[in-house]
Amino acid sequence: MGQTFKLTLLLFLISVSMAFSCGNAESLDAISKPSPEGELIFKKQCALCHGLTGNKQLSGAKKLTESKLPTNEIEALVTNGLRQMPSFKERLTIEEIKLVSDYAYQFRESK
Ligand code: HEC
Helix, strand or coil, rough: CCCHHHHHHHHHHHHHHHHHHHHHHHHHHHHHCHHHHCCCCCCCCCCHCCCCCCCCCHHHHCCCCHEEEEEHHHHHHHCCCCCCEEECCCCHHHHHHHHHHHHHHHHHHHC
16 A cells, blocks of 8 residues: 555545535525524514514514514514513524524515
8 A cells, every 4th residue: 555545545534524514614604594493493482472474463573574674683682672572582592593583584585
């Protein structure tokens, strides 16, 4: 077994492990799109007031289909709450708040 073969093998292993870490980076990027996780959190935490289609207005909840808020402001609102809208910072992780905010954002496109 020559030196070149060992080197090739080493390079191969490195590229495999790099492919893996890129794969992970890609799945982190995918978080900015509406996700099944976001949908699940929405159903559990938000649908009570906002409804499954974002149009219910229990206790003065705003229609998510007509919201003009960008996702970062939705995240801030979900984190801190506003008037009748509860704060979720004790109940959800930052990551979950991102997921559910992206999910809440997409209602306006599916009008
Ligand atoms: C207890 C009922 C209730 C629950 C549960 C609830 N909301 Fe709300 N939400 C409200 C109310 C009420 C408002 C209006 C707040 C205001 O402007 O006074 C609101 C407003 C909003 C808005 C702003 C809409 C706009 O453009 O003004 C967004 C976005 C939103 N909620 C998302 C969510 C998400 C995401 C969740 C789940 C993590 C959630 N809400 C859970 C009651 C609720």
